[in-house]
Amino acid sequence: MAQAKTSAARHIPPRVGSRSDAGVLGTSVRIRGRISGEGDLQILGSVEGDVSVRGDLVIGETAHIESETLEAQAVTIAGELKGDVNATGPVRLGATARVQGDLKGSEISIEEGAQFAGRIEADFELPASLGKR
Amino acid sequence: MASTVIGANITIEGEVIADEDVVVQGTIRGKLSAKDGVTVEAGAVVEADVTGGPMSLAGQVTGNVTSTDRVELQSGARVVGNVKAARITIADGAHFKGNVDMDV
Numbered sequence: 001m002a003q004a005k006t007s008a009a010r011h012i013p014p015r016v017g018s019r020s021d022a023g024v025l026g027t028s029v030r031i032r033g034r035i036s037g038e039g040d041l042q043i044l045g046s047v048e049g050d051v052s053v054r055g056d057l058v059i060g061e062t063a064h065i066e067s068e069t070l071e072a073q074a075v076t077i078a079g080e081l082k083g084d085v086n087a088t089g090p091v092r093l094g095a096t097a098r099v100q101g102d103l104k105g106s107e108i109s110i111e112e113g114a115q116f117a118g119r120i121e122a123d124f125e126l127p128a129s130l131g132k133r
Numbered sequence: 134m135a136s137t138v139i140g141a142n143i144t145i146e147g148e149v150i151a152d153e154d155v156v157v158q159g160t161i162r163g164k165l166s167a168k169d170g171v172t173v174e175a176g177a178v179v180e181a182d183v184t185g186g187p188m189s190l191a192g193q194v195t196g197n198v199t200s201t202d203r204v205e206l207q208s209g210a211r212v213v214g215n216v217k218a219a220r221i222t223i224a225d226g227a228h229f230k231g232n233v234d235m236d237v
Contacts, residue, residue: 022138022140023138023139023140023143023159024136024137024138024140025137025139026136026137026151026153027136027153028136028151028152028153028168029137029149029150029151029152029153029155030148030149030150030151031145031147031148031149031150032147032148033145033146033147033148033149033163034145034146034147035143035144035145035146035147036143036144036146037140037142037143037144037159038142039140039141039142039143040140041140041143044136045137045151049147053143054142
């Protein structure tokens with residue numbers, strides 16, 4: 001559980017001009033197609049298509065995404081998403097998130113105010129006291 | 134200030150449309166349309182027709198380039214395609230194959 005908190009708090013502003021693995025797709029950007037990569041990605045604009053990154057994915061408040069699947073490590077969502085999330089790390093839905101699709105991750109957290117319709121699949125072990133029910 | 138950066142390890146296959154500056158360090162295959170400046174940094178690969186405002190190209194661009202302003206081919210750039218712009222500079226050390234149309 002502590003792991004989810006550290007990755008959510010890691011909000012590093014984009015270093016424009018310096019060379020890095022990270023990508024930022026700004027608010028006025030519209031992409032129709034497939035996005036893939038090794039590094040982290042921050043989406044603030046519109047994307048119609050699949051996204052697959054090895055690093056962390058941040059979907060900002062202004063983002064609109066329509067996709068079959070999003071694949072990433074940790075996924076933080078504050079915007080609008082229609083599609084499934086397949087994360088190897090934690091998935092975090094912020095208060096402004098509007099998500100329609102299934103979530104899969106090591107941990108799932110949904111903040112108060114978030115809109116969500118879909119299934120949740122998380123691989124963790126319930127405490128024995130809860131599992132016996 | 135550029136607000137869109139396509140990082141070195143990011144690949145986009147499809148259409149990218151932006152109303153703001155775009156900095157490409159990674160790979161774009163498809164089409165890139167920006168309202169404002171386009172910077173293709175050294176190491177970047179753009180296999181796409183590129184339209185936009187002022188452009189600075191230092192990476193590899195395969196496709197037609199159309200600018201409403203100026204196009205600068207920096208040293209080390211590798212551009213294959215036609216360039217249409219009001220102003221164009223080709224730096225010493227830039228590779229370029231294609232036609233130039235300055236609309237005279």
